[in-house]
Amino acid sequence: MNETRALVPTRHQDIRRDLLLIAEMVTPQSRLLDVGCGDGSLLEYLASEKQVDGRGIEIRQSGVNACVARGLSVIQGDADSDLPDYPDAAFDYVVLSLTLQATRNPRKVLHEMLRIGRRAIVSFPNFAYWRVRAQLLLGGRMPMTAALDDPWYETQNIHLCTIKDFDQLCARDGIAVEQRIAVDGHGKRLGGAPANWFGAQAVYLLHRR
Amino acid sequence: MSAALPPLHSLDPIGPGHRVTLGETLPLKLDCGLDLGPYQIAYTTYGKLNADRSNAVLVCHALTGDQHVANVNPITGKPGWWTTMIGPGKVIDTDRFFVICSNVLGGCLGSSGPKEINPATAKPYGLQFPVITIRDMVNAQAMLLDHLGIQQLFCAIGGSMGGMQVLQWAASYPERVFAAIPIACAAKHSAQNIAFHEVGRQAIYADPQWHKGDYFEQNTIPRAGLAVARMAAHITYLSEAALHRKFGRNLQNRERITYGFETEFQVESYLLHQGSSFVERFDANSYLYITRAMDYFDLAGQAGGVLANVFQGTKTKFCVVSFTSDWLFPTTENKEIVRALNAAAANVSFVEIETDKGHDAFLLDEPVMFATLQGFIDGCAEQRGLAKGARS
Numbered sequence: 001m002n003e004t005r006a007l008v009p010t011r012h013q014d015i016r017r018d019l020l021l022i023a024e025m026v027t028p029q030s031r032l033l034d035v036g037c038g039d040g041s042l043l044e045y046l047a048s049e050k051q052v053d054g055r056g057i058e059i060r061q062s063g064v065n066a067c068v069a070r071g072l073s074v075i076q077g078d079a080d081s082d083l084p085d086y087p088d089a090a091f092d093y094v095v096l097s098l099t100l101q102a103t104r105n106p107r108k109v110l111h112e113m114l115r116i117g118r119r120a121i122v123s124f125p126n127f128a129y130w131r132v133r134a135q136l137l138l139g140g141r142m143p144m145t146a147a148l149d150d151p152w153y154e155t156q157n158i159h160l161c162t163i164k165d166f167d168q169l170c171a172r173d174g175i176a177v178e179q180r181i182a183v184d185g186h187g188k189r190l191g192g193a194p195a196n197w198f199g200a201q202a203v204y205l206l207h208r209r
Numbered sequence: 210m211s212a213a214l215p216p217l218h219s220l221d222p223i224g225p226g227h228r229v230t231l232g233e234t235l236p237l238k239l240d241c242g243l244d245l246g247p248y249q250i251a252y253t254t255y256g257k258l259n260a261d262r263s264n265a266v267l268v269c270h271a272l273t274g275d276q277h278v279a280n281v282n283p284i285t286g287k288p289g290w291w292t293t294m295i296g297p298g299k300v301i302d303t304d305r306f307f308v309i310c311s312n313v314l315g316g317c318l319g320s321s322g323p324k325e326i327n328p329a330t331a332k333p334y335g336l337q338f339p340v341i342t343i344r345d346m347v348n349a350q351a352m353l354l355d356h357l358g359i360q361q362l363f364c365a366i367g368g369s370m371g372g373m374q375v376l377q378w379a380a381s382y383p384e385r386v387f388a389a390i391p392i393a394c395a396a397k398h399s400a401q402n403i404a405f406h407e408v409g410r411q412a413i414y415a416d417p418q419w420h421k422g423d424y425f426e427q428n429t430i431p432r433a434g435l436a437v438a439r440m441a442a443h444i445t446y447l448s449e450a451a452l453h454r455k456f457g458r459n460l461q462n463r464e465r466i467t468y469g470f471e472t473e474f475q476v477e478s479y480l481l482h483q484g485s486s487f488v489e490r491f492d493a494n495s496y497l498y499i500t501r502a503m504d505y506f507d508l509a510g511q512a513g514g515v516l517a518n519v520f521q522g523t524k525t526k527f528c529v530v531s532f533t534s535d536w537l538f539p540t541t542e543n544k545e546i547v548r549a550l551n552a553a554a555a556n557v558s559f560v561e562i563e564t565d566k567g568h569d570a571f572l573l574d575e576p577v578m579f580a581t582l583q584g585f586i587d588g589c590a591e592q593r594g595l596a597k598g599a600r601s
Contacts, residue, residue, distance in 0.1 A: 059579070061563060068528065068581045071588020075529075075547055075559035077453075085548040206438045 017187050022095055022121050025179060026050060030092035033057070033117065035079045035109075036099040040067035049185050055091075080104045083112035090201040091117040094182045098147070098201070100124050107169065107171075114175065114208045123203040128162035128183065128196045137152055146185060147201050163196040170206065179205040219552055225280045226253035226275045228319050237314075240342040240345040240505075242486060250353050251319025252276050252311035255295070256303040258359070264595055265359045266349065267300055268310040269367030269374035272442075272499055275318040275476045278310040284318075293574055294366075296500065300582050304364065305595070313374075314349040315341045315498040323494035325424065335494055336422035341375040343370070343506045347377040351385070363584065363593055368392035368571035369538065370499070372508050376546065379527070380508055380519045391580065392530040393571045395542035396516050396549065397507040402537060405445055406500040409438030413493050422494050433494040436484030443483045448534040448567035486573050509549075515548035523550075526592075528585040530571070530578060538566040558585060 006093050015023075019042045024034060028050040037056030038106040040063075046052035056074035059066045067074035075082070079096060080103050094117030096109070101124050103109045113120040124178055125147035126132075135143035150156070161169075163182060182190045182199030190199050230236070232246025243434055253276045258265060268291065270280050275282070278439075279289040279296050283300070295301040295308060312320035315338070323338040354362070365375045365386050372394025379389045398406075414421055416434025420427050425545035444452075456476040460466065463473070472478045512518035527550055540561050550557040562578045564570045571578070 036338060061561065064560050065581045065584075068560060068588075069584025071584060071591065073526070073556050073558050075551070075557060076561055077559075085551050087552050087554065090551075090554050199400075 013068075015045050018123055018183075018201060018203065019045070021181050021183070022097055022123060023049065025121055025203070025205045026052060026093055027166070031055075031090070032095060033086070033091045034095045034097075035113070036096060037067060037072075037074060038063050040072045040074060041072050042095070043072050043099070044070055066154050070099040071201060079109050083109065083116060086116040089118055093117050093119050093121055094183055095121045097121075097123045097203075098125065101160045102158065104158070107173070108157045110169075110175070110206075111173070114206065116118070118207065119178070120206045121137065122166075122206065123136075123201060124161065124166070125157075125201045126163050126196065126199045127160040128164065129200050130186075130197050131200075135199075142167070144154070145200065163199055165185075166202070166204070170204075174209040175206050176209045177204055178207055225283055226251060226276055226319075228252075229353065229356055230350065230387060231356060237345065237349055237352065239339055239345050241340050243339045244312075245321070245345075246337060246351070247377045248321035249315070249319065249325065249514050250311050250314070250321070250349055251316075252309060253278065254310075255279055255282060255308040256306055258307040258357075259595075263358075263361070263363060264306045265354075265362050266306045266308045267354070267362050267365045267378070268295065268301070268308060268352075268455060269365065269371035269378075270310060270313065270420045271367070271369040271371050271387065272503065273439075273487070273496070274371070275316065276310045276312045277318075279308070281409055282490075285486075290572060291310060293572065294579070294582075300579050300586065301364075301366065305590075309353075309357070309359075311350055311353055312497065313346045313370075315346070315502060315520050317492035317495035320349075322492070323498055324425075324492040329600045333423075333425045335425070338494070338498065340501060341498060343373045343377050344381065344511075344577055346502065347374050347381055350374070350378075351382060352545075354385070361387060363595065364388040364589065366388060366390040366392070367394075369568065370529070372538075373503065376508055377506075379525050380511065383520075383523045383525055386525045387593055388528070388586070389524045389532070390528045390585070391543075391546065392578075393532055393535050393543070394546075395538050396509060396519075396546050397505050398505075399542065401564060402445075403504045405441065405537075406504055410442050410497055410500060412437035412441070413497060416493075419493065422497075424493070427493060430488065431493045432485075432488045435488045435491065435496060436481075438493075438496060439491075440480045440484040443480060445537045446567060448536065448565055450534060450565035451495040451567050454526055454565070455479070516545065517552035518552055520553040520555050523553060523555050525555070526585075526589050528582065529559045531558065532566070532568070532570040532575075533563050535568040535570065536566045 032054045035054045043054040057077045059078045064076045094113040100106045134142040182195035182202040184198045186198045230247050236246030238245035278291045310513045312318045315322045317324045321333045327334040365378045372391035375391040408569045416431035418429045419431040435544040459475040461475045461478045509516040530539040547559040
């Protein structure tokens, strides 16, 4: 499921830019569950920079092994099937980065996250990004971008959405958007209406209303 | 800091390892309702206990294992059963940790069990030995640690029945276990596993040399029955893929099938060897007692049927390991433990190791398992303040 995490690493050794945006939203010394934690770079970063008590779920054995070998508490599993095992309000934050669009039931996953965590942090590639629109409109082909880098026949992304779509779902399901950061292809932050045009991806901090 | 700790007892070596008499003043209260005491526990240690006694690792052995985990076995002359995992420079580094392994209560290599002499009759206990449980084994180990002056284990580790003991340790003595590594096990023994055990026990009962457990009186042992029990069990430790890879349908010392009942296939010869070598090193009554102890194991049953309740509030760090081809303790059962630990908001890691070697994989050379556990142990050691590679 983490094949979707393919953005170019920036500073801080090898931590991805979008993970830094997530890390920004997290209060120090909180309890956090990273769903689809990959090789554990976010968990490790948060543990060292913000003394966060982190746990992870990762589907690939190689990812789990990498995490456990780094001293992180990570179990092998996935967002669709393993979240129901966790009790209510067990964490301050539940994170799902660039993975929501690859789950079988994103809406259910979102609600599970908000049940387990007092807050949820979700990031996803914005399907209304202008390059995506342009490729479909002008090229007539399924779009491929830095955030959507697999061809249609190989992609894990089965539930793509736009920033507008996600805002609507939150409004309909009583989910409060505490903070939203959209960034363009160069990592520049965007606000307001242009976000849905020029945002390559978005990060949301959510809680239940 | 060591001044505040009780004095260390001297270790009286008896061959490789030691034997201690416990429960002289306070008996061991068994689950069956009886008191046991005094009783003996045979054990081995490796490495050195550090000054604040924080580097002890308890290794719990499986059904037919023993305390000779990392030294040459005095009975078989073979290397210890977990030299892949334990020794100088290994994952459980004996240059770094003080490793303890004791023969379980009910065992047959020096700890009190049906083979030992009943002081009341001056004869081997046989079936007069009280029926024991995994919890009884663990309580006996806890008394051994008291005797050794060790308040908290850095780690308890074990596979199969050893994993059950690790879980019981974490449940009964959470403050005494800093890290727990239950491998290829379950929080309860399944119906299928009880069924396999019953096949083994029936084979022993059916052997006329068993004499209702009093075979030593008759100067014999139930070889055939115990061998069949071992053969049946051994199949469950492997996998179809491993058996096929090793033997396929290869014939034993012949070019073509002979339409008879001699040993025709290589796999038959292998199993016969497993059975006959086992009876040389294991006691049939011990086999009955220990399989029974496993059958009774149901950790959730100790907490009103809810496994998560067993681990409520635990500070122990867990690493659960399962194997893809293990059908005796399949991943689903290992994951039940993980699920309960998550529900208790415990600190848990879980990996499923891909292998075709079946249940026995935990004893074998599994580099991915070693790498994972090395990371887990290093991480825990750091949190426990044990310097990497520090020698006491």
